[in-house]
Amino acid sequence: MASRYHEVYDGWKHDPEKFWADAAGAIDWYSPWDKVFDATAGVYGRWFTGATCNTCYNAIDRHVARGRADQIALIHDSAITGTVKKFTYAELKREVVALTSVLKNRGIGKGDRVIIYMPMVAEAAIAMLACARIGAVHSVVFGGFASHELATRIDDAKPKLIISASCGLEPGRIVAYKPLLDKAIEMSGHKPDACLILQRDQLRCELKDHFDIDYADAVARERAAGANVDCVPVLATDPLYIIYTSGTTGQPKGIVRDNGGHMVALKWTMENEFGVKPGEVFWAASDVGWVVGHSYIVYGPLLHGSTSVLFEGKPIGTPDAGTYWRVISDHGVVALFTAPTAFRAIKGQDPKGEFVPRYDLSKFRTLFLAGERADPETIKWAEQKLNVPVIDHWWQTETGSPMTINPAGLGLLPVKYGSPGVPMPGYDIRVLDDAGHEVPRGTLGNVVVKLPLPAGCLPTLWNADARFRQAYLDEFPGFYKTADAGMIDEDGYLYVMARTDDIINVAGHRLSTGAMEEVLAAHPDVAECAVVGIADAMKGQIPLGFVVLNAGVARGGDVIEKEVVALVRERIGPVAAFKTVVTIKRLPKTRSGKILRGTMQKIADKEAWTMPATIDDPAILDEITAAMRARGIGI
Numbered sequence: 162m163a164s165r166y167h168e169v170y171d172g173w174k175h176d177p178e179k180f181w182a183d184a185a186g187a188i189d190w191y192s193p194w195d196k197v198f199d200a201t202a203g204v205y206g207r208w209f210t211g212a213t214c215n216t217c218y219n220a221i222d223r224h225v226a227r228g229r230a231d232q233i234a235l236i237h238d239s240a241i242t243g244t245v246k247k248f249t250y251a252e253l254k255r256e257v258v259a260l261t262s263v264l265k266n267r268g269i270g271k272g273d274r275v276i277i278y279m280p281m282v283a284e285a286a287i288a289m290l291a292c293a294r295i296g297a298v299h300s301v302v303f304g305g306f307a308s309h310e311l312a313t314r315i316d317d318a319k320p321k322l323i324i325s326a327s328c329g330l331e332p333g334r335i336v337a338y339k340p341l342l343d344k345a346i347e348m349s350g351h352k353p354d355a356c357l358i359l360q361r362d363q364l365r366c367e368l369k370d371h372f373d374i375d376y377a378d379a380v381a382r383e384r385a386a387g388a389n390v391d392c393v394p395v396l397a398t399d400p401l402y403i404i405y406t407s408g409t410t411g412q413p414k415g416i417v418r419d420n421g422g423h424m425v426a427l428k429w430t431m432e433n434e435f436g437v438k439p440g441e442v443f444w445a446a447s448d449v450g451w452v453v454g455h456s457y458i459v460y461g462p463l464l465h466g467s468t469s470v471l472f473e474g475k476p477i478g479t480p481d482a483g484t485y486w487r488v489i490s491d492h493g494v495v496a497l498f499t500a501p502t503a504f505r506a507i508k509g510q511d512p513k514g515e516f517v518p519r520y521d522l523s524k525f526r527t528l529f530l531a532g533e534r535a536d537p538e539t540i541k542w543a544e545q546k547l548n549v550p551v552i553d554h555w556w557q558t559e560t561g562s563p564m565t566i567n568p569a570g571l572g573l574l575p576v577k578y579g580s581p582g583v584p585m586p587g588y589d590i591r592v593l594d595d596a597g598h599e600v601p602r603g604t605l606g607n608v609v610v611k612l613p614l615p616a617g618c619l620p621t622l623w624n625a626d627a628r629f630r631q632a633y634l635d636e637f638p639g640f641y642k643t644a645d646a647g648m649i650d651e652d653g654y655l656y657v658m659a660r661t662d663d664i665i666n667v668a669g670h671r672l673s674t675g676a677m678e679e680v681l682a683a684h685p686d687v688a689e690c691a692v693v694g695i696a697d698a699m700k701g702q703i704p705l706g707f708v709v710l711n712a713g714v715a716r717g718g719d720v721i722e723k724e725v726v727a728l729v730r731e732r733i734g735p736v737a738a739f740k741t742v743v744t745i746k747r748l749p750k751t752r753s754g755k756i757l758r759g760t761m762q763k764i765a766d767k768e769a770w771t772m773p774a775t776i777d778d779p780a781i782l783d784e785i786t787a788a789m790r791a792r793g794i795g796i
């Protein structure tokens with residue numbers, strides 16, 4: 162079919178407000194908006210001002226009322242426990258209502274924050290929806306983060322309640338969540354009123370009297386009492402959730418998502434970008450703690466009346482490299498979203514794709530890859546083995562849905578390997594030089610989006626308008642800075658090459674090297690440090706640390722390196738994949754004291770580099786090269 166992309170994109174550009182008002186017709190509102198877009202509201206304007214709505218109503222209740230009550234809404238498939246649990250829309254509503262009643266009885270209402278720190282269990286999605294039902298603002302914290310990261314988020318979001326579980330399940334290892342949670346609460350200045358704990362049989366935990374509440378007991382009581390809590394109308398501009406993402410320091414940024422624009426944007430993407438119809442099965446193989454989990458495990462598919470798969474497992478090892486194909490086959494998945502790392506892992510274990518033909522993939526139509534750069538070899542391997550289009554796309558926690566994609570629902574454009582596609586309606590993407598001038602097509606520069614950002618994007622940071630302006634809007638006035646560098650080709654396809662800040666992407670997890678440096682610097686024997694992201698064949702990038710020890714430290718560098726690695730795991734979490742530290746005598750710096758991290762990364766990655774003209778002492782780079790080579794890096 163010929164692609165309708167250009168017609169649709171040009172239609173949006175010609176009249177953005179008409180485009181979004183039309184898209185908003187797919188959402189149920191309690192009362193209409195005063196303005197589709199109010200340029201005078203908020204930091205850069207707000208969408209659907211004055212309208213009232215409820216996200217949970219649109220995700221569940223209206224489907225129950227309109228013929229989807231018996232359709233499966235959510236499938237929890239745990240490849241680790243070997244269990245599958247399905248919820249129809251009616252059953253999901255019952256579970257959400259019961260939990261909402263628990264929240265309400267605890268005094269939680271519109272605008273109150275609830276932190277959700279959970280593994281990949283159905284109750285994580287239920288908790289999000291229960292918050293949405295009463296207008297409480299949820300903040301899901303990824304389970305791979307440790308206590309310190311959780312504590313930072315508790316202090317920023319100031320939740321009344323935390324919903325958590327006794328444990329998470331990683332291959333070959335049970336992760337006890339409760340000690341991590343207790344420690345985080347101990348560390349944080351803000352204290353929640355209570356914690357609601359889901360006891361999992363694999364590792365039950367002690368509950369503290371008068372503070373911890375057993376999730377199952379509380380929900381069962383409400384269910385037995387026939388609890389019924391209606392959806393609470395909220396303003397379209399009211400916050401639905403806060404999701405924290407790495408900033409350039411250890412203080413993460415609280416990305417705010419509103420209710421109205423978010424629903425409109427996600428609903429539109431499901432059919433037009435992902436080519437999925439109501440009633441079909443969509444699987445985002447990510448984690449509810451990441452934005453993909455919010456948008457495409459929970460809200461997008463449910464707003465659309467589709468069925469969503471919530472998967473607890475890994476692409477390999479649970480039990481083998483055929484797991485993804487098993488899930489697609491068992492549940493009739495039509496489209497899968499995952500990170501390229503997952504496919505590199507599968508390809509590594511099953512290079513010939515021998516697991517693929519063992520499963521019925523006849524319903525499977527499209528594979529979507531994002532979260533990190535998709536290397537053409539991995540895309541081609543997936544295309545060949547699965548015989549479906551493999552669509553790379555690009556977006557950020559801040560945007561909530563794709564900025565560029567090859568839109569399956571509008572008719573695919575020709576695939577260009579290495580490009581995550583073309584801009585979607587709402588996104589006027591430009592490439593600017595450092596002085597803010599637009600560069601010619603094909604020239605590398607700063608990728609920015611012309612303001613206003615579309616419906617569904619962050620309106621601001623939680624309680625931090627000034628930080629929002631400073632982080633995203635000030636550098637290129639009139640534009641949102643993506644902090645990605647790239648170029649646009651003659652046909653309008655974007656190519657994203659690198660970050661312009663200290664964020665690295667480890668297996669699709671967005672992490673700050675600045676935050677890691679803060680941890681290294683906290684070690685008592687470390688005088689100076691640097692962390693850079695280096696290439697990794699499996700995870701895309703991994704962090705590499707360098708430390709200079711304090712004068713007079715008697716203990717061996719190897720002992721301290723182990724302690725530093727353990728400290729990062731303890732403070733940030735295992736997901737940082739911080740495994741290597743090299744002890745060096747001095748850090749290479751410019752004469753003004755700036756650490757030459759870029760040069761260190763190039764040496765580690767065996768990329769061509771030139772001696773920086775402003776380097777203080779060129780001999781230091783020889784010392785560092787030798788230190789890395791002694792550890793097998795950069796050879």
Ligand SMILES: CCC(=O)SCCNC(=O)CCNC(=O)[C@H](O)C(C)(C)COP(=O)(O)OP(=O)(O)OC[C@H]1O[C@@H](n2cnc3c(N)ncnc32)[C@H](O)[C@@H]1OP(=O)(O)O
Nearest residue numbers: 304305331447451453500502503531532556668669735736
């Ligand atoms: C487009 C907008 C966006 O970018 S949203 C973000 C998109 N990113 C993603 O969806 C993430 C994609 N990546 C993944 O799902 C995983 O990395 C996949 C590919 C499945 C591989 O997982 P895995 O083998 O565990 O490696 P990893 O690098 O993720 O984990 C490193 C260590 O952290 C641990 N970990 C991971 N998750 C958790 C968790 N929820 N709770 C506790 N621990 C966790 C892993 O077990 C691993 O630990 P260890 O170092 O091996 O001991």
